Amino acid sequence: MTDRRPVAIVFDTFGTVVDWRSSLIADLTTFGRERGINADWTGLVDAWRAAYHPSMDRVRKGERPWATLDSLHRGSLDQLVAEFGIKGLSEADLRHINRGWHRLNPWPDSVPGLTRLKRAFIIGPLSNGNVALLTNMAKHAGLPWDTVFGSDLFRHFKPDPETYLGVAKLLDIEPGQVMMAAAHNNDLANARRQGLMTAFFPRPSEYGPHQKRDYAAEQDWDIVATDIEDMAIKLGC
Amino acid sequence: MTDRRPVAIVFDTFGTVVDWRSSLIADLTTFGRERGINADWTGLVDAWRAAYHPSMDRVRKGERPWATLDSLHRGSLDQLVAEFGIKGLSEADLRHINRGWHRLNPWPDSVPGLTRLKRAFIIGPLSNGNVALLTNMAKHAGLPWDTVFGSDLFRHFKPDPETYLGVAKLLDIEPGQVMMAAAHNNDLANARRQGLMTAFFPRPSEYGPHQKRDYAAEQDWDIVATDIEDMAIKLGC
Numbered sequence: 001m002t003d004r005r006p007v008a009i010v011f012d013t014f015g016t017v018v019d020w021r022s023s024l025i026a027d028l029t030t031f032g033r034e035r036g037i038n039a040d041w042t043g044l045v046d047a048w049r050a051a052y053h054p055s056m057d058r059v060r061k062g063e064r065p066w067a068t069l070d071s072l073h074r075g076s077l078d079q080l081v082a083e084f085g086i087k088g089l090s091e092a093d094l095r096h097i098n099r100g101w102h103r104l105n106p107w108p109d110s111v112p113g114l115t116r117l118k119r120a121f122i123i124g125p126l127s128n129g130n131v132a133l134l135t136n137m138a139k140h141a142g143l144p145w146d147t148v149f150g151s152d153l154f155r156h157f158k159p160d161p162e163t164y165l166g167v168a169k170l171l172d173i174e175p176g177q178v179m180m181a182a183a184h185n186n187d188l189a190n191a192r193r194q195g196l197m198t199a200f201f202p203r204p205s206e207y208g209p210h211q212k213r214d215y216a217a218e219q220d221w222d223i224v225a226t227d228i229e230d231m232a233i234k235l236g237c
Numbered sequence: 238m239t240d241r242r243p244v245a246i247v248f249d250t251f252g253t254v255v256d257w258r259s260s261l262i263a264d265l266t267t268f269g270r271e272r273g274i275n276a277d278w279t280g281l282v283d284a285w286r287a288a289y290h291p292s293m294d295r296v297r298k299g300e301r302p303w304a305t306l307d308s309l310h311r312g313s314l315d316q317l318v319a320e321f322g323i324k325g326l327s328e329a330d331l332r333h334i335n336r337g338w339h340r341l342n343p344w345p346d347s348v349p350g351l352t353r354l355k356r357a358f359i360i361g362p363l364s365n366g367n368v369a370l371l372t373n374m375a376k377h378a379g380l381p382w383d384t385v386f387g388s389d390l391f392r393h394f395k396p397d398p399e400t401y402l403g404v405a406k407l408l409d410i411e412p413g414q415v416m417m418a419a420a421h422n423n424d425l426a427n428a429r430r431q432g433l434m435t436a437f438f439p440r441p442s443e444y445g446p447h448q449k450r451d452y453a454a455e456q457d458w459d460i461v462a463t464d465i466e467d468m469a470i471k472l473g474c
Contacts, residue, residue, distance in 0.1 A: 070409065122372055132409035135359055135384050147372050147385040152407065170389065172307065172369035 004222070005235075006197050007173050009117060010126035010149060012158075012182035013134065015206040017114075017125065017228070018104035018141060021045060022208075027100045035093070039086045046210060047083075051076035056128060056157040066155045068130035074098045101129070102136035107203065111142050113228025116237040122146045126167055126180065128157045159190035168196075181231065185218040192219070199223035199231055241459070242472075243434050244410050246354060247363035247386060249395075249419035250371065252443040254351075254362065254465070255341035255378060258282060259445075264337045272330070276323045283447060284320075288313035293365060293394045303392045305367040311335045338366070339373035344440065348379050350465025353474040359383045363404055363417065365394045396427035405433075418468065422455040429456070436460035436468055 014020045028041040055072040058064045067075075077098055081089060089097075117123050124145045125134050131150035138145050149167050156162040168175045180191035183203040192198050198221040202214060217224045225231035251257045265278040292309040295301050304312075314335055318326060326334075354360050361382045362371050368387035375382050386404050393399040405412045417428035420440040429435050435458040439451060454461045462468035 068409075122376065130409070131384065131407040135408065138383060139359065145384065146375060147368065147382065150407070153390060170368040170387070171372065172305075172367070 004176070004197065006121060006179035007177040008122035008124070008167065008171050009179045009181055009199070010124050010167055011114075012180070012184060012187050013125045013127035013129060013137070014104075015203050016181065016183040017110045017143065018106050018137065019203075019206070020049065020101070020104050021206065023104040024048075024100050027103060028097065031093075031097065035088075037086065037088055039084060044080055044084055044086075046208075047080050048073070048076055049207075051080070052128075060157055060160060068133075068152050069128050069157075070098065070101070070130055070133055073101055099136075102133050103140050104137055106141040106143065107227065109227040109229040111144070113230075113232050114144055116229070116232035117235065118144050118146065120235070120237050121179075122171065124149050124167075126158070126163060127151065158187060161194050164191050164194040164196055179222065181223075181228075184214055188221055189219065192221075197222045199225065201225040201227050201231060241413070241434065243358060243416035244414040245359035245361070245404065245408055246416045246418055246436070247361050247404050248351075249417070249421060249424050250362045250364035250366060250374070251341075252440050253418065253420040254347045254380065255343050255374065256440075256443070257286065257338070257341050258443065260341040261285075261337050264340060265334065268330075268334065272325075274323065274325055276321060281317055281321055281323075283445075284317050285310070285313055286444075288317070289365075297394055297397060305370075305389050306365050306394075307335065307338070307367055307370055310338055336373075339370050340377050341374055343378045343380065344464065346464040346466040348381070350467075350469050351381050353466070353469035354472065355381050355383065357472070357474050358416075359408065361386050361404075363395070363400060364388065395424060398431050401428050401431040401433055416459065418460075418465075421451055425458055426456065429458075434459045436462065438462040438464050438468060 011017050024045045025042050032039055032041055055076055059067060077094060114123055124147045126149045127134055128151045130152040131148055134148045134150050151157050151163065154162045154166040165175055168178050175195035179197035179199055180188055181199040182188050183201060188198040188200055200217045200221040202216060204211060204215055223231055223234050225234050248254050261282045262279050265282065269276055269278055292313055296304060314331060351360055361384045363386045364371055365388045367389040368385055371385045371387050388394050388400065391399045391403040402412055405415050412432035416434035416436055417425055418436040419425050420438060420443065425435040425437055437454045437458045439453060441448060441452055460468055460471055462471050
């Protein structure tokens with residue numbers, strides 16, 4: 001624990017604030033039933049998420065020009081629909097499925113915890129999602145952000161330093177006045193490398209049966225909590 | 238009135254949502270009394286605002302590189318402090334005064350009106366202010382924005398098209414799905430030229446005794462209201 005207080009707290013989003021896996025599986029299962037399309041929707045969701053880092057890494061390494069996460073998600077989806085042999089999807093269906101990332105549900109503690117933290121701090125997502133995705137997600141899930149730090153503001157994905165440092169620059173504060181909150185130790189390690197404060201809480205069911213890491217804090221993060229409500233308590237909110 | 242509905246409504250801020258003149262005069266008068274510095278604070282505020290458009294126009298015309306509104310405000314303040322013969326201000330004092338633009342108070346209808354509109358629309362400021370200024374102002378004034386469109390996101394000031402069109406791009410919607418709301422007819426004329434919807438309500442005391450225009454709508458804007466609460470009613474919120 002630290003005595004320093006941040007001015008702003010930014011949150012990783014997928015997995016940290018919203019439960020992408022359960023939300024997407026439910027969303028697609030409902031869609032498939034309504035449209036009479038049978039498929040391994042759970043397998044599709046897991047494969048879709050597995051394509052997440054490789055697709056961003058191509059941008060980060062300069063192998064392809066800047067693209068929003070919405071656009072990367074759509075590229076991966078098109079490939080996976082073919083691989084999974086899913087037939088009968090129209091262009092409107094594919095757009096609807098891709099927008100599933102805008103309709104993710106929060107973990108039970110997310111909205112009450114963020115609401116408490118908002119009283120004392122500037123709060124926002126710092127996510128690889130783009131502003132449209134994150135803003136629509138906040139409307140859907142009731143996330144009370146003060147403002148939204150989408151990767152398209154920086155034209156960089158985490159862990160590029162431009163993202164962590166870009167928040168401090170836009171808020172006209174020092175990197176050490178920004179706290180990164182995440183359920184992923186590597187995100188916090190990268191944020192700390194840029195001088196940000198850090199807060200960890202685990203999301204042990206994020207990947208369902210495929211979870212392999214991030215059950216516990218791996219460094220002495222400034223805050224280690226059980227969830228966002230506990231984090232608010234630890235910060236005196 | 239129109240039958241079209243926007244997806245997002247963005248608000249001009251200074252004068253439209255917050256009462257910059259009364260707020261700054263009160264802020265500076267209190268500061269002067271506490272610090273024992275006597276000055277024509279009302280005259281300073283009016284002159285400071287008069288420097289607003291000329292300072293941005295130098296950036297817009299390429300006569301100087303990009304600068305945030307905070308930075309332009311500070312440049313104008315330094316000049317005016319000398320012109321008004323105000324003595325005894327430290328660097329910390331000047332920073333405090335310049336941050337007065339982050340501490341502006343809302344018009345009485347702003348928070349209740351925005352709260353109603355937020356239920357049905359994405360709402361945010363589209364202002365020449367920078368993200369830090371607008372975010373701090375929202376915390377101070379209780380403005381319930383979904384996200385903040387500061388001019389530093391676009392590195393352009395209104396009425397450059399990059400600002401109006403930049404909102405649509407970040408939200409991944411068409412310009413015609415964005416409504417610009419302002420108490421200034423010229424802002425709306427520029428927004429309409431880029432394909433945005435428009436909403437007007439007057440703020441007849443914005444400039445105090447120096448008000449010269451914008452007492453009424455000068456075009457058939459999509460919405461013409463008496464204030465933001467009336468705008469919410471007219472949009473069925």
